[in-house]
Amino acid sequence: MKWLLKRVAAGVAALLVVVVAAGALLGMRFSGDKADWAAGNGGDAAWLSDRWLTGEAGAEERGALKARVEQGEIGELYVLAGEIDADGAVTGAGGSDGAAGFLEWAGQELPEVRVLAWLRHRAEGSSLVEDRFDEQARTELSSAAGAMADAGFAGVHLDVAPVSVNDPSYPGLLEQVGEEIGDDAVLSVQALPVELVPGLRVPYFAIDRGERYWSKGYLRRVAERADVVVVPGHGSGMPVGSMYGGYMVRQVEETAEALDTERTEDTAVRFGVPTYGDERWGPEAGSEDASTAVEAVRIGMTRAGMRDTDAGVALYLLDTASDEDWDAYVAGWASPSG
Helix, strand or coil, X not given: CHHHHHHHHHHHHHHHHHXXXXXXXXXXXXXXXXXXXXXXXXXXEEEECCHXXXXXXXXXXXXXXXXXXXXXXXXXXXXXXXXXXXXXXXXXXXXXXXXXXXXXXXXXXXXXXXXXXXXXXXXXXXXXXXXXXXHXXXXXXXXXXXXXXXXXCCEEEEEEECCCCCCCHHHHHHHHHHHHHCCCCEXXXXXXXXXXXXXXXXXXXXXXXXXXXXXXXXXXXXXXXXXXXXXXXXXXXXXXXXXXXXXXXXXXXXXXXHCCCHHHCCCEEEEEEECCCCCCCCCCCCCCCHHHHHHHHHHHHHHHCCCCCCEEEEEECCCCCCHHHHHHHHHHHHCCXX
């Protein structure tokens, strides 16, 4: 019995050494130069909740939104227009009179900003054996996306999670959606985080049967069918700020490598910046904050040489961004001093 306990203790100690060493290496990535060009240039985005389409956000809030969008030089807004059901049907305010009113206001007050219909779906488990949406559901969802474009949105932001690596139905869904919304509309897709090392998604799936990461190859397949791909900056599970910073640096580097192909050279990329405070949008932020995220994105872009790419950040969500979050975004990204 003592022998067994010693072996177990030794195994646990060895695992802790590996974890600590990996954490230290990740934290070390969160350092280095930040080029002047690795900052805001008008190619940034922000999510907005559905309250802007339901009429809950009044004139005063619209004025404050306009001020922030202009100060932060935000060029895209993803406004929650509907939740996607398992059968592909979309329920929400995207086709309402309130949505029409908001789009009219945005067209007048923010004419250079693209307002996309954010369509959201959350599920459990893998979609590798069974498609996330079957053929009929994909047709239903594609039709709903087309209706959003017809309603006056500049396109759709498709946010479906989780989608398993090598799920063949999802790239097909993106092609259908693209056909429905038309060539002039924008198709933005929220990805899963990129695995930091090849195969990292496998042990995670084995532990909790969930999907947390995409491979670079699958990210590339998705990006080939989208105008914009958004890599999330929340839900990292990193226990301390330096590790979160290193995690975000690696997200930028791995994404840049994945999209360094002729077929994705016209695809824009946005990196998520966590500014939410409600469990409706994601897990408790923990070590994640806007200041660390934007600094890490700048370091990662500099290191990856992303100067001539359409790259930016996306605030998640602009509704819930505190003054501290906003100041961190402006000072660290939109108008950095160094």
